[in-house]
Amino acid sequence: MAKKILLIEDEANQRILYTETLEKHGYEVESVSNGEDGLKLLEEKTFDLVIVDIKMPKMSGLETISNILGQRKNLPVIIYTSYPQYKQDFMSWAADAYIIKSSTSLDELVSKVKELIGG
Numbered sequence: 401m402a403k404k405i406l407l408i409e410d411e412a413n414q415r416i417l418y419t420e421t422l423e424k425h426g427y428e429v430e431s432v433s434n435g436e437d438g439l440k441l442l443e444e445k446t447f448d449l450v451i452v453d454i455k456m457p458k459m460s461g462l463e464t465i466s467n468i469l470g471q472r473k474n475l476p477v478i479i480y481t482s483y484p485q486y487k488q489d490f491m492s493w494a495a496d497a498y499i500i501k502s503s504t505s506l507d508e509l510v511s512k513v514k515e516l517i518g519g
Contacts, residue, residue, distance in 0.1 A: 403448040403517045404455075407431040408464060409480075410456040414501075418451070421506045426519050428502040435464030441448075442471060448517045451509070454492075455483040462491040469494055476516040480509055 405422055409415045419429045420504075425513055430445070432438045436458050438450070454461035465477055477495045487498050497512045509519050513519065 402426055402428040403429060403519050404428045405449040406438055406441060406450045408435055408450065408452040410434060420512065425510055434447055435459035438464060439467050449476045451512060452477045454479060454483055460516050462489060466491060467492055477504050493499060
């Protein structure tokens with residue numbers, strides 16, 4: 401059975417690209433555009449991993465992570481963002497990985513997903 405990933409990313413084109421890439425690697429991906437919707441999905445379904453952006457409308461990625469870990473402490477979380485400066489924020493330390501988005505390759509993201517949940 402495929403491992404399930406929740407992707408929380410506000411940019412529609414990036415959501416599609418990440419979903420397609422992860423699905424090609426055998427993962428089942430559900431994506432939402434903001435943290436509030438992500439938290440609702442987490443209440444309804446079980447996921448093996450969450451990938452979250454930091455800068456999003458309604459609720460930041462750091463707020464989202466705080467809420468996720470309040471619900472499910474052992475759920476692996478990857479911050480996938482264009483903003484390296486948030487890596488120093490202690491709230492980001494709760495994530496299992498902090499990856500800076502690459503404009504050319506999703507290899508680092510896919511590699512970290514495989515490291516954390518297999519596949």
